[in-house]
Amino acid sequence: MNKKSVIPWIVRAAALAAMLYLWTIMPTIMSGAVSLGLLWGIMVLGVFITYRVLDIADLTVEGTIVLGASVAARMITAGYSPFLATFAAFFAGLLAGLLTGVLHTKLRIPALLSGILTLTALYSINLRVMGRPNTPLLPFKVPSVFTPFERFNLPLNIPALIVGVACLVVIVALLYWFFGTELGSAIRATGNNPNMVRAQGINTTSMIILGLMLSNGLVGFAGALIAQHQTFADITMGIGSIVIGLASLIIGEVLFGTKSFKNTLVSVILGAVVYRVIIALVIKMGLAANDLKLFVAATVTVALTLPIMQSYARTIIKSLRRPEKGGE
Amino acid sequence: MLDVRNIVKIFNHGTVNEKTALRGVSLHLSPGEFVSVIGGNGAGKSTLLSAVAGVYGVDSGSITIDGRDVTRLPEYKRANLIGRVFQDPMMGTAASMGIEENLAIAKRRGQRRTLKWGVTPHEREEYRELLATLDLGLENRLTSKVGLLSGGQRQALTLLMATLKSPKLLLLDEHTAALDPKTAARVLELSEQIVARNNLTTMMVTHNMRDAIAHGDRLIMLYDGKIIIDIAGEEKKKLTTKDLLDMFEERSGSGDADGNLLL
Numbered sequence: 001m002n003k004k005s006v007i008p009w010i011v012r013a014a015a016l017a018a019m020l021y022l023w024t025i026m027p028t029i030m031s032g033a034v035s036l037g038l039l040w041g042i043m044v045l046g047v048f049i050t051y052r053v054l055d056i057a058d059l060t061v062e063g064t065i066v067l068g069a070s071v072a073a074r075m076i077t078a079g080y081s082p083f084l085a086t087f088a089a090f091f092a093g094l095l096a097g098l099l100t101g102v103l104h105t106k107l108r109i110p111a112l113l114s115g116i117l118t119l120t121a122l123y124s125i126n127l128r129v130m131g132r133p134n135t136p137l138l139p140f141k142v143p144s145v146f147t148p149f150e151r152f153n154l155p156l157n158i159p160a161l162i163v164g165v166a167c168l169v170v171i172v173a174l175l176y177w178f179f180g181t182e183l184g185s186a187i188r189a190t191g192n193n194p195n196m197v198r199a200q201g202i203n204t205t206s207m208i209i210l211g212l213m214l215s216n217g218l219v220g221f222a223g224a225l226i227a228q229h230q231t232f233a234d235i236t237m238g239i240g241s242i243v244i245g246l247a248s249l250i251i252g253e254v255l256f257g258t259k260s261f262k263n264t265l266v267s268v269i270l271g272a273v274v275y276r277v278i279i280a281l282v283i284k285m286g287l288a289a290n291d292l293k294l295f296v297a298a299t300v301t302v303a304l305t306l307p308i309m310q311s312y313a314r315t316i317i318k319s320l321r322r323p324e325k326g327g328e
Numbered sequence: 329m330l331d332v333r334n335i336v337k338i339f340n341h342g343t344v345n346e347k348t349a350l351r352g353v354s355l356h357l358s359p360g361e362f363v364s365v366i367g368g369n370g371a372g373k374s375t376l377l378s379a380v381a382g383v384y385g386v387d388s389g390s391i392t393i394d395g396r397d398v399t400r401l402p403e404y405k406r407a408n409l410i411g412r413v414f415q416d417p418m419m420g421t422a423a424s425m426g427i428e429e430n431l432a433i434a435k436r437r438g439q440r441r442t443l444k445w446g447v448t449p450h451e452r453e454e455y456r457e458l459l460a461t462l463d464l465g466l467e468n469r470l471t472s473k474v475g476l477l478s479g480g481q482r483q484a485l486t487l488l489m490a491t492l493k494s495p496k497l498l499l500l501d502e503h504t505a506a507l508d509p510k511t512a513a514r515v516l517e518l519s520e521q522i523v524a525r526n527n528l529t530t531m532m533v534t535h536n537m538r539d540a541i542a543h544g545d546r547l548i549m550l551y552d553g554k555i556i557i558d559i560a561g562e563e564k565k566k567l568t569t570k571d572l573l574d575m576f577e578e579r580s581g582s583g584d585a586d587g588n589l590l591l
């Protein structure tokens with residue numbers, strides 16, 4: 001956070017303009033990508049809380065996104081309101097975060113492994129919740145949170161866009177408020193310097209658990225929305241989601257900056273949208289769907305190592321410019 | 329104010345790396361007393377302060393602060409009694425948060441963290457005045473990230489944070505060692521002022537024998553996990569570096585006082 005963004009505003013404007021242009025020439029693909037990006041943006045906010053605020057790489061999200069989808073799918077097919085089901089997915093996510101938090105802090109298991117343990121456990125739990133590996137949520141059979149918008153005869157994907165934006169506005173406002181409170185400040189400080197936080201009388205264990213819960217709650221919520229949008233919940237839908245989350249996060253931070261907390265929250269959401277647009281474009285250009293994950297992993301690797309690559313490049317350029325002197 | 333009774337601290341108990349860092353240390357501090365602590369590298373100075381602060385538990389003995397037995401209390405629960413400044417300027421502050429946010433976290437030491445605003449406009453004014461007393465120009469940079477400050481500025485800020493809530497006990501662990509001589513002198517001077525103004529009970533570890541002699545109304549020396557010298561009152565006032573070195577050689581049985589103390 002708070003690195004000076006190297007991307008000038010002109011590049012940002014160009015990125016947004018390019019997306020608008022693409023929208024006019026291929027509205028269906030673009031509205032699909034943008035609405036999906038917005039829904040995934042909620043998940044990326046969750047990843048932001050662990051990866052950036054708490055400084056923990058939490059793999060639980062790969063299971064939590066499915067958990068949210070499974071809980072919502074099970075409840076919707078059982079006849080509950082899709083809104084209630086989506087909130088239930090949030091609470092299920094909180095519990096997943098609680099489990100990882102307890103494993104990590106109370107039982108002192110490294111964060112990465114704690115996440116993997118929860119994620120593994122969630123695989124079985126998710127199968128139990130759904131009762132099967134895949135639950136269809138067909139719009140003409142069961143309602144979804146998007147159903148209320150259908151009577152307006154909106155174009156495809158627009159209901160998801162509206163719901164996505166509405167949820168994000170509320171969530172960003174809540175997160176901005178929360179991380180400005182005493183409790184939120186304590187969580188931010190914990191990710192920054194746990195020594196200082198303990199010395200100031202704050203229980204870092206509780207702060208880490210709380211942060212993990214909040215993060216996974218958002219991911220569960222996102223999982224429920226994504227399942228309703230794609231009209232099914234599937235046991236495999238979480239695979240690679242942490243990488244998608246990180247890719248979106250980094251793209252957003254690099255492109256749209258991290259000047260302030262508010263700015264960063266908006267950036268990572270835009271990052272999720274840009275990510276989806278990029279994916280839609282490479283598929284349109286003919287990348288086989290099965291090669292997608294390889295492409296994503298490579299992209300994220302490049303993004304993550306950009307600073308190191310820059311310094312390597314600088315050293316190489318320097319050594320080329322100034323050939324070593326004879327006898328040193 | 330502080331009552332340390334016969335504490336023993338053994339690191340890596342039962343392994344090949346076993347190390348007894350404190351071998352039965354007892355120490356009583358009266359309210360308002362300012363003790364400087366010296367000793368060579370590895371003598372156990374940091375371990376003593378960390379044990380008092382509760383960074384880790386002790387293997388035996390007891391620690392009482394202001395009449396309250398804290399021996400088994402975790403670090404964060406003792407924190408309302410203790411203010412601390414560390415050797416490493418990075419240790420005492422949250423680098424990616426603002427100056428006022430750091431102060432606000434310290435201001436709430438010993439209180440539950442609630443959903444009220446993290447920094448209120450009212451306290452902002454208070455911080456501005458407090459920072460002005462440091463005379464480092466920080467009063468106009470309330471929202472600057474602490475990571476942008478120099479080591480000396482960060483130590484001064486940490487000092488302010490440690491004393492904002494008038495702790496029962498102030499622990500300074502070589503808090504000027506990482507600073508250049510001029511800044512070190514300034515931070516030391518500030519420490520002295522703040523301690524005097526609030527009449528704080530203080531333990532200050534230092535590497536520098538002259539500092540230890542010049543500051544505080546009592547001096548203790550640690551050697552190999554034990555207190556071997558404890559001087560106060562008139563005797564402390566008249567103390568010279570030479571006296572200290574002689575005493576060290578006599579009591580530790582080591583002929584190499586310079587090597588052991590001035591490292």
Ligand SMILES: Nc1ncnc2c1ncn2[C@@H]1O[C@H](COP(=O)(O)OP(=O)(O)O)[C@@H](O)[C@H]1O
Pocket residue numbers: 339340347348349367368369370371372373374375376
């Ligand atoms: N966390 C730790 N684990 C193992 N050994 C430690 C630890 N902390 C300190 N020690 C050892 O305890 C002894 C005392 O260290 P310390 O209190 O840091 O000395 P100093 O007087 O220089 O501050 C040293 O031998 C040190 O190596």
Ligand SMILES: [Mg+2]
Pocket residue numbers: 373374375502
């Ligand atoms: Mg030390």
